Amino acid sequence: MYDLVVVGAGPYGLSVAAHAARAGLDVKIFGRPMASWLDHMPPGMFLKSEPWASNLSDPDAAHTLAAYAGTRGVPARHGVPVPVRFFAAYGLWFAGRAAPPVDERDVVSVRPGPGGFVVTTGDGEPVVTRTVVLAIGxxxxxxxxxxxxxxxxxxxxxxxxHADLTCFEGRDVTVVGAGQAALETAALLAEQGTSVRVVARSAALSWNTVPPPLRRPVHARARGPHTGLGCGWKNWLYAEAPGAFRRLPAATRARVFTSALGPAGAWWLRERFEGAVRVRLGEHIASATPAGGRVRLVLGGRGGAVSTVETDHVVAATGFTPTLDRLGLLAPEVRDGLATVGGSGGPEASRCFESSYPGLFLAGLLSAPSFGPSMRFVYGATYTAEHLVRGVRRRLGTPGGSPGLVGQRAAAEKLPVRGRPAGATP
Structure with a gap:
């Protein structure tokens, strides 16, 4: 019987497994490393987050994105976007050096078992474990x-x-949404010669501003401290104090989860997008029907206006919502009894990321309704790995754990800690 099975081998799963192994737990991790980044994002995409905010987490803070970039002979500089494929390669490098060996089989079910859980793989093998982490992306x-x-x-x-958009060359495509995925997908389509339009409910597109330098005068840092989620004190709360966010009332957390850090395009994308992509704002898809191998969209607009568009394909860049009803791999007797955060439909988690079912832990997007927006980004992996593994040890009756590593990680890379760039004058 394992102490811990980690389901998922993305940034959160790999980080949790690295910390669990160092803590002396008998840990097994399932999943294809970095599969979402390799299989579900096309070439040419970039991360929105800064390089220093895109680290996977190991206890020594040694296997950072900057360390990987150094092995490739390239810098990881603030204000320079990181290609998604480069980040995926970094994750594979991390998996091979900082995490336990990964079993690349899929997990199809997690159900209660003697002394804990039975995790069943796609080929039917049952694996018995005392605790489980769902880091399923x-x-x-x-x-x-x-x-x-x-x-x-x-x-x-x-x-x-779509890991490849070339299938849309020479066609007409409608992209739905106003966030980074929608705007970057549309820009990539336009750059390859696709006729593309964006349809969005919002009245205007939002664009992130160019990040200021890490080293700034005291008054500038006081007005808008750097964080892993952007500048500003509200972002500081989300990025650096997810434990404090978790103590907010459930209704507040549910509301903030659905509204904070709303749809916006990266600053470096704007020039590529504007003038290259047609935009229809303040409209939504009222209906969509096949029409001779194409799609006929009826768009509803402001004041009850209605218009029709015919297109070859519709790409919905409309995000992800972590609700329990979509956790098909979790046995109903576990899933149906889990506590949720307000009316969000997302699972509640303890301060150590344990769900209301003892021994079942949550990581990544599944924990965002409890801990806030940082769990939608790689930046949240360090906080998660540290606190979650402590929770697993307590559940197993082995209290303790390594001290907090946020400051150690920042010291290793001269990164901002709690809003203050390292090396800057206090």
Missing amino acids: VMPFIDVPDALRGLPRELASHSSH
């Missing part, structure tokens, strides 16, 4: 507008379904 939680759900895949898809 975003793919189970895809959001698609109701109007598109009845269309076949050749006519409508989610942005995460």
